[in-house]
Amino acid sequence: MNFLSGLEKFGLDTSKGQNLFEEEEKKVERKAPVVTEAAPPRIPEEDEFLLEKNIQCKSCDKTFKTIIVRSGKVKRMEPDGDLRPRTQYIDTMKYGVTSCPHCGYTALNQYFDHISLAQIKLIREEISSKFKATAGLEGKIISYDTAIDRHKLSLINTMVKRGKNSEKAYTCLRIAWLLRGKWENMPEETEEEKKAKALCKQEGDQFYQQAYEGFIMATAKEMFPMCGMDQSTVDYLLSYMSYYFKKFEVASKYLGSVITSPSASRRMKDMALELKEKILAELKK
Numbered sequence: 001m002n003f004l005s006g007l008e009k010f011g012l013d014t015s016k017g018q019n020l021f022e023e024e025e026k027k028v029e030r031k032a033p034v035v036t037e038a039a040p041p042r043i044p045e046e047d048e049f050l051l052e053k054n055i056q057c058k059s060c061d062k063t064f065k066t067i068i069v070r071s072g073k074v075k076r077m078e079p080d081g082d083l084r085p086r087t088q089y090i091d092t093m094k095y096g097v098t099s100c101p102h103c104g105y106t107a108l109n110q111y112f113d114h115i116s117l118a119q120i121k122l123i124r125e126e127i128s129s130k131f132k133a134t135a136g137l138e139g140k141i142i143s144y145d146t147a148i149d150r151h152k153l154s155l156i157n158t159m160v161k162r163g164k165n166s167e168k169a170y171t172c173l174r175i176a177w178l179l180r181g182k183w184e185n186m187p188e189e190t191e192e193e194k195k196a197k198a199l200c201k202q203e204g205d206q207f208y209q210q211a212y213e214g215f216i217m218a219t220a221k222e223m224f225p226m227c228g229m230d231q232s233t234v235d236y237l238l239s240y241m242s243y244y245f246k247k248f249e250v251a252s253k254y255l256g257s258v259i260t261s262p263s264a265s266r267r268m269k270d271m272a273l274e275l276k277e278k279i280l281a282e283l284k285k
Contacts, residue, residue, distance in 0.1 A: 047140040049073050049090045055098060058113060059105035059120050060128065067140050068109075069095050081275070082240040083233070084177045091181050094147035096174060097154050104131030106153040108171060110228065111163075119161035126160040144182035151175045169214025170227040172207045179204030212241045232257070232264035236272055248279050255279070 055066045075088040085093065099106035104127045107115070115123075142150075155171045179200055186197045215226075215238055224231045239254035258264050258272040 044089055046090050049092075050095070050140040052140065055100075055112075057100040057103060057105055058115050059123050060100060060103035062100065062102045064101055066098050067095055067142065080180075081271075082244070083237055084180065091144075091178075093174060093177055093181065094142045094144065097147070097150040099150050099153060101134045103128040103133075104153065104157075106150060106157045108154055108167070108174070111158075111167060115161065119163075122161050123157060127157060144178055144185070148175060148178050148182070151178060164218065164222060165214050166218035166222050166226045169211045169218055172214060173211035176204045176207040176211060179207065208241065208244070212238070212245065215241075230263065232261045232268055235261075236264075236268055236275075239272070240275060243275060243279055243282075246282070248283055251279055252276070 049070050050067050051070050052065050053068050054063055056063050069090070069092045074090065074092060077086040077088055079085050096109055097106060098109050098112040103124070105115075105123050151171060151174055155168065155175070158168050158171060183197060183200045183204060186193065186200060188194045188197050215234060218226060219234060219238070224234070226234055229237070235254045235257045239251045239258065242248070242251035242254060255272050255276050259269055259276075261269075264272075
């Protein structure tokens with residue numbers, strides 16, 4: 001039944017009257033979902049991992065500010081083959097030295113407070129009497145060049161105070177690691193940049209050689225732990241350094257000590273086995 005019949009005389013279309021209460025189908029325009037790219041994670045600034053700390057110099061008794069790393073905020077990453085530590089967003093190696101801007105007494109952080117009266121006398125005579133006082137660090141962030149200079153100052157202090165061979169060797173190793181970090185961040189687009197990068201690597205190898213020889217001398221005379229490292233760690237380090245200098249037989253000897261050591265960690269033994277495979281591959285050549 002057409003409920004609108006009779007309205008044709010008005011010229012209207014009455015066919016819709018057959019379904020009086022039928023709703024018109026609404027045409028819904030389906031829009032394609034809007035895909036929004038997630039914002040990239042914010043990369044924290046280096047100074048967010050740093051903290052100023054007041055230090056009293058053990059040599060001249062004056063107070064100064066030094067920069068330390070907020071260790072709780074730093075995320076450790078896989079180290080290099082020779083145990084060079086790596087951390088996300090910041091190279092904590094740059095902040096491993098404490099240096100007095102007044103008298104020049106400088107040492108690795110773990111050694112700064114451990115100095116005898118006899119060593120203080122030597123520092124004052126050989127370092128402080130000639131040292132030109134500086135304004136200290138400007139700002140928190142330390143560049144690789146500044147970090148390298150401070151480590152070299154630590155090295156000469158260690159020599160003057162007649163520190164152990166292990167301390168001198170470890171300082172040389174840290175300088176080599178810092179030079180590696182600097183090298184990794186150097187551009188090499190122009191010939192001058194390539195030359196500068198090559199010189200940086202050359203200097204790093206020189207300090208690496210000094211560290212290698214120093215640790216060999218230290219293991220012959222000193223007791224473990226050495227610079228915070230147990231014997232297995234030092235043996236592994238020497239095996240890797242021997243491998244780097246292509247002294248494969250020496251490297252194998254140190255590796256054997258690590259692999260057979262009952263006190264070496266599973267992780268250390270795994271690293272030793274990986275290095276052993278590399279040595280075998282080199283020997284096959």
